[in-house]
Amino acid sequence: MTVDKMYTSPSRYVQGIDLIDRAAQYLKPLGTNPLIIADDVVWDIAGSNLEKSLKNDGMNPSHEIFGGEASMKEINRIAESADQGDTDVIIGLGGGKTIDTARAVADHASLPVAIFPTAVSADAPTARVSVIYTEDGVFDSYLFYDRNPDLVAIDTRVIANAPVRTLISGIGDALATSVEARAVARANSRRMDDSARPTLAGLALAEKCEETLFAYAHQAIRDAEQHIPSRALENICEANTLLSGLGFENGGLAAVHAIHNGFTALDGDIHHMTHGEKVAFGVGVQLMLEGAPKDEADKFIGFMQSVGLPTTLEEIHLADASDEDLMRIAELACSDSETLKQMPGEYTPTDVVQAIKAADNYARGLKEAK
Numbered sequence: 001m002t003v004d005k006m007y008t009s010p011s012r013y014v015q016g017i018d019l020i021d022r023a024a025q026y027l028k029p030l031g032t033n034p035l036i037i038a039d040d041v042v043w044d045i046a047g048s049n050l051e052k053s054l055k056n057d058g059m060n061p062s063h064e065i066f067g068g069e070a071s072m073k074e075i076n077r078i079a080e081s082a083d084q085g086d087t088d089v090i091i092g093l094g095g096g097k098t099i100d101t102a103r104a105v106a107d108h109a110s111l112p113v114a115i116f117p118t119a120v121s122a123d124a125p126t127a128r129v130s131v132i133y134t135e136d137g138v139f140d141s142y143l144f145y146d147r148n149p150d151l152v153a154i155d156t157r158v159i160a161n162a163p164v165r166t167l168i169s170g171i172g173d174a175l176a177t178s179v180e181a182r183a184v185a186r187a188n189s190r191r192m193d194d195s196a197r198p199t200l201a202g203l204a205l206a207e208k209c210e211e212t213l214f215a216y217a218h219q220a221i222r223d224a225e226q227h228i229p230s231r232a233l234e235n236i237c238e239a240n241t242l243l244s245g246l247g248f249e250n251g252g253l254a255a256v257h258a259i260h261n262g263f264t265a266l267d268g269d270i271h272h273m274t275h276g277e278k279v280a281f282g283v284g285v286q287l288m289l290e291g292a293p294k295d296e297a298d299k300f301i302g303f304m305q306s307v308g309l310p311t312t313l314e315e316i317h318l319a320d321a322s323d324e325d326l327m328r329i330a331e332l333a334c335s336d337s338e339t340l341k342q343m344p345g346e347y348t349p350t351d352v353v354q355a356i357k358a359a360d361n362y363a364r365g366l367k368e369a370k
Contacts, residue, residue: 006196007250008148010115010126013242015154017229020050023116023153024057030112030150031088036063037078037102042094042118046158050093050116062087070097070104071135079108087111089150094118096275100130107145114151118158119166120237122173122275125152126245129193139264144193148249154237156229164224167233169276170240171217172309174209175300176279177244179286180339181206181251189342192253202250209243212236217307255289255333256282258340259352262333266325269317273310280309281316284359289347301363311363313356326353 014026027034034054038047043065054061062085064078082090082105090109092102093116106113115125124131128148132140159167181203184190191198212235219232259282263270270278283304287297301311310316318325330352333340340347 003190004196005199006191007199007201008128009246009250010148010152011150013126013152015156015234015237015241017155017157019153019155020046020116020158021053023050024054024059026151026153027054027059027089027091027114028057030114032058033060033062033086034089034091034114035078035082035085035087035105036061036091036093037066037098037105038063038093039066039068039098042098045161046116046118046155047093050091060086061091066094066098066101068097069135069137070100070131070133071140072132073135075101075104075108075132079105082109082111089114091116096122096124096131097133099125100132103128103130103145103149104132104143107143112150114153115149116153116155117241119162120154120159120170120240121166122170123177123241123244123248125149125241127249152241154241156234156237159237160224160227160229160233162224164221165274167221167224167236167240168308169274170244171213171236171307172274172276172280172283172304174240174244174276175213175304175309176256176283176286177247177251178206178210179283179300180254180256180342181247183254183286183290183344184252184342187342187344189252189254189344191251192249192339198252199250202247202252205243206247206251209239209247212239212243214303217303221307252342253339254342255286255340255347255352258282258333258338259285259329259356261338262329262331262352263316265328265332266318266321273316277310278316280304281311281313281359284311284363285352285355286343288355288358288362289343289351297362298366301359301366305363305367311359312367313360323353326356329353329356
């Protein structure tokens with residue numbers, strides 16, 4: 001069977017300082033009666049301002065407070081609310097689970113969806129997939145949609161006032177994009193959703209993402225610490241969100257995200273780490289699996305250490321993990337449903353365990369050499 005190449009993306013991406021004040025000009029082509037979905041914290045930070053801005057520009061917004069879990073029960077609750085009113089566009093304002101819920105509600109209601117992230121902590125905003133959890137917060141399934149969001153809009157002043165940890169976390173997630181896309185390209189393998197092969201455009205965006213991170217991350221972090229929506233921070237917003245989002249979806253995922261998902265086999269403090277922090281450790285693991293030469297390993301692991309991302313088992317709260325614990329991670333990472341299968345060649349759980357140990361050892365050695 002022939003496997004086609006495919007490229008997908010949002011219809012429009014826009015970012016800028018105080019964008020919330022101008023949101024209506026980008027939303028009006030989609031609808032005039034938006035339903036804003038945001039949690040309590042985000043509502044106080046940005047939600048009420050967005051609602052006021054839209055009202056001032058002649059729109060008729062309403063809102064639902066997100067309960068905190070991207071579960072089918074919560075999706076159905078908000079979708080019912082959307083069905084009962086005259087809502088004609090859904091807005092997801094906030095972090096990953098809010099955004100995933102908004103996408104699912106929009107799909108259920110057959111409405112356009114606009115995504116307004118309040119942190120650039122991961123590359124999910126541009127994607128056409130939601131991660132669904134049980135009401136207890138346990139991973140349940142992926143929901144894939146026919147199209148990406150109609151609009152992704154980032155207010156860089158909001159990002160400049162978000163916790164700096166979220167920015168650094170997004171850098172960790174974005175750094176994996178080129179590492180994984182290059183591996184998928186070498187293997188002539190498939191996109192994340194198995195639907196098609198990646199495009200050259202996906203790989204090019206992934207590599208531009210890497211270039212931007214190395215050029216601007218350090219200045220962007222310093223500026224974010226002072227709440228300055230600078231050009232450097234603007235560039236990292238784009239790298240963490242647009243370049244990484246299009247890069248992973250159109251370039252493919254490989255071992256890094258499989259290792260991240262493998263961590264769900266364990267309980268404990270590792271789950272206090274963010275998505276991007278766990279992904280960062282996975283970058284080191286994939287490099288060790290591939291047998292990366294010293295200059296490449298130093299480049300990526302040294303960069304992660306320089307921006308404060310975790311690179312050792314101790315830093316992700318797995319210093320005391322047993323060989324049995326590591327094997328549980330590795331077996332899940334190597335399962336048929338995971339993206340490690342997109343790597344060139346074949347790897348066993350034993351290979352992955354040794355790569356985890358090697359990544360930890362390499363990172364500790366690099367720290368000691370400084």
